Amino acid sequence: MSAQEQTVVNGWRVFHATGRAPDAAPQLPEAPPWRRFRGGPPQPAPPDDPAAALRRLGPGDVTPQLGADDIDTVNAALLLRRPLLITGAPGLGKSTLGYVIARELGLGRVLEWNVVSRTALRDGLYVHDAMGRAQAIAAWQAGVRHGTAEAPAAAVDTPATSADPQLPPVLGDFITLGPLGTALLPYDRPRVLLVDELDKSDIDLPNDLLHVLENGSYEIPELVRDAASTARVHTSDPGGHAELADGRVECREFPVVVITSNGEREFPAAFRRRCLPLELRTPTREQLLAMVEGHLGNLPQAAGELVDLFVQRVQAGGTHSLDQLLNAVQMTTAGGFQVDGAGRKLVEMLLRDLAKGR
Known part of the structure; x- marks a missing residue:
């Protein structure tokens, strides 16, 4: 072709x-x-x-x-x-x-x-602030009675009301x-x-x-x-x-x-x-690595290990999100943080099965 x-x-x-x-x-x-x-x-x-x-x-x-x-x-x-x-x-x-x-x-x-x-x-579709309009009308009526009517605060930037403060509040403003x-x-x-x-x-x-x-x-x-x-x-x-x-x-x-x-x-x-x-289907290992690089701007050294762990848990039937993986990889960029050793418990928490409710 x-x-x-x-x-x-x-x-x-x-x-x-x-x-x-x-x-x-x-x-x-x-x-x-x-x-x-x-x-x-x-x-x-x-x-x-x-x-x-x-x-x-x-x-x-x-x-x-x-x-x-x-x-x-x-x-x-x-x-x-x-x-x-x-x-x-x-x-x-x-x-x-x-x-x-x-x-x-x-x-x-x-x-x-x-x-x-x-x-x-x-x-x-829309929200009508009926309470705010009622309060603005009450304030306007009080101002008219006392000769001190001012443009409602909600309509200060609206030409239809700011041009003549004697006019009642305009419905569209609410x-x-x-x-x-x-x-x-x-x-x-x-x-x-x-x-x-x-x-x-x-x-x-x-x-x-x-x-x-x-x-x-x-x-x-x-x-x-x-x-x-x-x-x-x-x-x-x-x-x-x-x-x-x-x-x-x-x-x-x-x-x-x-x-x-x-x-x-x-x-x-x-x-x-x-x-x-x-x-949408679960991304492949290569796609996950590319997503991590796209979100972080680079590919940290421990990213491959964490992606493999993430894929294993998804394939085992767990409920996991891409946000969990990004959080875990981001932690490896913190100075001194190690995936193995003291940081392992935190990684386990970040990559926990969400279906278990905690």
Whole structure:
């Protein structure tokens, strides 16, 4: 096959699992007709967060943990605008994939939605500080009665309120979009949304997500009922704001949704139908060594021995995470620390079987 033919065949693949930041953001394939959205007006490009990416990916090159079939699955999710449902044992780096995609495709800061048993759909979409608004209104009313009305503290940087302190507090100042709600704003390029450990959620949350994932839109009832036709609300990005019309949000580009699960529960068939499945496997010894080098910037002398010990324990059926291995190897860089001898007990503790509960 010629180089030109190879380029044509692989043209639909924009993600190659290198994790390297591009010189120019690659053009994403056009969405299928049934996954095109018309939200607007377009939002400014999101900020980057190199510090968060550094914590997740390390200072070195990202070690490919995905096989060719896995990479094709990620590219299919990008092309079809469908969420990725990533499963696998705890600690394999499932959530890291969202950061690899964001860095490699130049998609800016990753929006993280960490799910717990009490998480509801609204938590991911938006939060309304009703108590704060009630207090601001009470303070404003008291100021009007005494002729000392001042702009509410929550709205000092908002033109709609700071221009005329006699006006009541604006509803949008007390609404903050959650990670899911921010990801669905009308950006020209998709945001990366990491929904971490969805299997820990209440049984209803996956079903509640279906409508939003299918339609790429949602409404904020408080703003729909408000007399104002537009509102300026806070977003999940630091210092971020967005202008909403009629209390409705619709994306322009469906976000890159990375959903992780440790396999603690099964998801409904209707939910799984809307996702592309990807199962992460335990990295090989060579991959583990490369990951250690990528995170630490070098390969300490004792790394090989600790990687072998880690692999043995995983193969014996224990539950272990990559974070445990990185912690153990990091300890060997401390001056005077020895894996054998006095430091052995500490290494055993760091690499303990997490399934044993202590």
